[in-house]
Amino acid sequence: MTTCLARLNRLAWPAGLSFSAYGVRVGVRVTDPAVMDEVVARLPIGWKTRSSPRVDHLVSLVVGDREPRRGLTRLHLVYSGAVRAFRTRDLTEALQFLEYHLEEFVAQMAPGRVFVHAGVVGWKGKAIVIPGASHSGKTSLVAALLEAGATYYSDEFAVLDARGRVHPYPRPLRIRDQDDLGRRVTADALGAPSGRGSLPVGLVASTRYVAAGRWRPRSLSPGEAVLELMSHTVTARFRPREVLRVLGRVALRASALKGRRGDARETARSLLARIGQDSGA
Amino acid sequence: MAVPRARGGRRFIVQSLPEETLVYDVDRSRAHCLGVVAASVWRRCDGRSSAARVAAAVGRETGRAVDEAAVWLAVGRLAEADLLEPNVRTPGGRSRREWLKEAALVGGLAVVSITAPLAVEAATCVANCSSRPDGPGNCGAIPCCPPASGNCCRQGGGHNCACKNGACNP
Numbered sequence: 001m002t003t004c005l006a007r008l009n010r011l012a013w014p015a016g017l018s019f020s021a022y023g024v025r026v027g028v029r030v031t032d033p034a035v036m037d038e039v040v041a042r043l044p045i046g047w048k049t050r051s052s053p054r055v056d057h058l059v060s061l062v063v064g065d066r067e068p069r070r071g072l073t074r075l076h077l078v079y080s081g082a083v084r085a086f087r088t089r090d091l092t093e094a095l096q097f098l099e100y101h102l103e104e105f106v107a108q109m110a111p112g113r114v115f116v117h118a119g120v121v122g123w124k125g126k127a128i129v130i131p132g133a134s135h136s137g138k139t140s141l142v143a144a145l146l147e148a149g150a151t152y153y154s155d156e157f158a159v160l161d162a163r164g165r166v167h168p169y170p171r172p173l174r175i176r177d178q179d180d181l182g183r184r185v186t187a188d189a190l191g192a193p194s195g196r197g198s199l200p201v202g203l204v205a206s207t208r209y210v211a212a213g214r215w216r217p218r219s220l221s222p223g224e225a226v227l228e229l230m231s232h233t234v235t236a237r238f239r240p241r242e243v244l245r246v247l248g249r250v251a252l253r254a255s256a257l258k259g260r261r262g263d264a265r266e267t268a269r270s271l272l273a274r275i276g277q278d279s280g281a
Numbered sequence: 282m283a284v285p286r287a288r289g290g291r292r293f294i295v296q297s298l299p300e301e302t303l304v305y306d307v308d309r310s311r312a313h314c315l316g317v318v319a320a321s322v323w324r325r326c327d328g329r330s331s332a333a334r335v336a337a338a339v340g341r342e343t344g345r346a347v348d349e350a351a352v353w354l355a356v357g358r359l360a361e362a363d364l365l366e367p368n369v370r371t372p373g374g375r376s377r378r379e380w381l382k383e384a385a386l387v388g389g390l391a392v393v394s395i396t397a398p399l400a401v402e403a404a405t406c407v408a409n410c411s412s413r414p415d416g417p418g419n420c421g422a423i424p425c426c427p428p429a430s431g432n433c434c435r436q437g438g439g440h441n442c443a444c445k446n447g448a449c450n451p
Contacts, residue, residue, distance in 0.1 A: 086422060090420075094422075100422070104401075107400075108400050117405075133406075133426070134405050134426055135408045221314075222300075223298055223393070224314055226314065227303075230312055231397075231403075232398065234404065236397035236403065237400075240294055240397065241294050244305060245296065248296055248303065252299075
């Protein structure tokens with residue numbers, strides 16, 4: 001055990017939790033039990049409590065002073081293993097960092113799963129996967145697809161298994177308005193059902209919102225589709241062999257389109273029509 | 282004139298699809314999609330075989346009418362993708378456009394490349410860190426979108442946010 005972790009372990013840890021998500025075992029502990037509910041509310045999608053304290057990764061939150069004090073104010077600290085990853089005067093910010101850190105860790109380490117940064121909806125037994133960078137308009141397109149009757153799977157990650165099937169990652173949609181981080185809206189609040197089981201991918205739609213743009217996509221070959229998906233894959237560098245194998249399976253079964261888009265509703269209608277054609281063919 | 286050698290001493294992961302080959306360069310974190318003819322040419326880039334000989338072998342393998350022009354066009358694209366030993370020499374006196382014209386009817390010559398993202402590049406990020414509104418938790422403490430780098434952190438104890446490399450420090 002490193003000296004730093006040994007020193008950290010000497011602190012009092014009155015509350016904590018061992019959980020697993022997508023096969024990754026994580027421990028979270030806090031120095032103030034009053035924040036535990038807020039921590040639990042920010043655990044990754046699909047988390048389940050574990051009774052065993054053995055974990056792959058340990059995250060520690062040292063809660064500082066809620067209000068500034070005269071003299072020395074104790075900061076809120078987040079440790080990733082033995083490494084101090086974050087410190088701040090703002091507890092909300094510390095909790096946000098914790099949430100982001102846990103989500104990313106699970107996405108990187110999940111055994112047998114490939115996480116692609118993408119929006120996903122289900123339609124007539126097939127999934128539409130929309131890979132894209134942050135701020136490319138994934139969420140607004142997912143919302144438009146839900147409005148058109150699709151089933152919600154994710155607005156953050158396409159979680160693919162070894163067969164290339166996509167699993168739900170039903171984090172509430174993060175709809176951005178003036179606040180760049182966005183407000184959270186559940187699919188239920190949008191009147192859309194959430195998917196439960198895995199689906200084969202029927203269509204990969206790589207698109208970016210451009211004001212006054214029109215959706216006139218070009219078809220991608222399976223190899224190009226793999227590169228498009230890989231450009232947004234969390235473990236592309238970390239586990240490239242597995243990533244190529246899984247994405248290859250997706251691309252061989254799915255159609256793939258790429259292009260800029262304008263209005264989300266118009267694009268959503270076009271995507272649903274396209275996947276309907278492919279399914280009927 | 283002999284075709285150049287494929288890159289040696291690099292770790293490649295190769296995955297075949299029906300009409301394409303995916304090549305991942307582990308050392309450079311680059312992924313390439315080679316058309317069927319380009320892939321076949323790459324496999325035959327041994328630094329010894331003549332372009333005519335490679336063209337014949339590729340033609341037999343792919344069932345396409347591949348000529349020397351197509352081989353040199355593929356060589357040029359493979360070299361651009363850094364899949365061949367450096368300082369590739371091609372027959373002089375012809376431009377890329379002329380090779381392209383001659384090889385126009387041969388499909389499968391495409392070479393498409395990407396740089397594999399870092400984990401942080403394939404995740405949610407903050408686009409306008411410095412213009413974020415005042416208030417607790419508003420900086421987000423998550424990565425800034427490219428071209429900025431680092432995390433969107435609170436600045437100097439106030440409510441202003443800025444992208445900072447490394448851990449946020451108040």
